[in-house]
Amino acid sequence: MSLDTRYTDHGDGSSEGSDSVIAAAGRIREAVETVIEGKADIVRVAMTVLLAEGHLLIEDIPGVGKTMLAKALGRAVDCTVQRIQFTPDLLPSDITGVSAYHQERREFEFKPGPVFANVVVGDEINRASPKTQSALLECMEEAQVSVDGQTRLLDRPFMVVATQNPVDMEGTYPLPEAQRDRFMARVAVGYPEPQAELDMIDTHASNSPLDDLVPVATAADVRAMISHVRGVHVAPAVRRYAVDLVTATRTSPALRLGASPRSTLHLIRASRAYAALAGRGYVLPDDLQDLAVPVLAHRLLPSPEAQLERRPPEQVVSDIVSRLPVPEHV
Template structure:
């Protein structure tokens, strides 16, 4: 390839082996875990979402490492990370970009917004107006931005990670259902265990742990891994098992709006990623059970007669999914 040539993102990368997927994801997990103490499960979920080409919603109180997790992931992969601080005066064009008239060229030149990065951190997303939040919809759904009649593709890998504080309601806007449904998974960081917090004090109190992170892979390798993940086998029995779970959310007596068809696709894609990270080229029921709560719970809307207070809906939705998993028969072996 000539020195001036650039690799094209629209060319399908060569898939790598499952062993390579395991080795690379283990290296990323170990590197990120060095900066985020005691959060291996959350790191794994973030990796699953990245490899399944999804987006992640992180809900929790301030100071528990929401933004640090994303920045550590970006540094471990050696890809571009942009942080957008959502505020009430943030405009849609601040996210997507704007066309500016160039006096010398006598033409409008598109100036990309913060959305043009491999990993985009939408910090405190619910502090911006619904109109501004909606500027993310096309980018998250179609991985492109339309502005002034032009379509601008987003470079792969591309993942939006939005954070919000579910406790503080003053000066915030409710995240629209259409927006929530575009997030593949929702996680909470939670407070660290005592041992993890003690280790954090010993190792990271004098300097930022993010400064010590060195890349262990790059965007091109992640694109190749994503290609491998797409080829992970999902049997008919597993697909029917997923549909049984999805259908149960739609018929549950306390749920007004169950999981969408997009949720079905997201769950299957995430299961493929988890299987590959576990060294398998096929999905098993354990993958579905491990991911059903983070991928489905945030999409459920309770009926007004359910008696669930609004501030407790997240925990109630997780309980509903866990109950459905216990009641749904496992696929028969050999099917």
């Protein structure tokens, strides 16, 4: 028996709002998948983070399409997109902006940095110093930037899509824990399937598929989808299940740093978007299980014993999900 039949139906997913969300999200997903082939699960997580008002961290080796995925997501929506190439000499003011003195007006004029956009693509974020990485902390958490004692709000929707190489690669700085905790989810693109790589030769060899990608939704569409997602029902038993998942990471002997309360909120917000993309007006425990690894694993630090046993946080989270009792009635 599927889990869907065991839980109270709080919405049939056939309302006009739900249909419009699925339709708009489907257009965006299809547009992105014309660029990133054979990675439907990764694109779905990216869409989930967008509709949950979160930020996405894409971590993998060079050359597998991390930046291409980030650009495709930004280009599929008709909104402002800015790219930041993170380098060791990048300064915080290069991201947030700076106040410059205007000679004719005899006053300081604020020149906004690339963070003032709807979608900010942070390419190779862990190649900049921790000080520069931290310039994103305030804007990612509060959608605002404080420069020279003045706070400026960022336009909604606002999403940071950052890429990074594995920390054991040359020239990288590990992201601070506070920075990783701001990202709602982390995904790895991985190598393509042979057939997808063969198709890529035909579609990518002569020109970039990004050149042919046209916006299929507007920023207003995304704001409407976000508003709909906020109304997706989360039953008390499902909320408790989310807390139990996060609490289990704090008590696991395989981890020396468990997930934060912010991760609980991110897990609930992401599950609402995930359910909406599935055409439901309510969240199932299945949604939390599907999202547990991308939402929680990057925030965790393994214990020395787990490191010796080569048990990554992803495996620890999967083990927690498999053994934690699932609520039977919601």
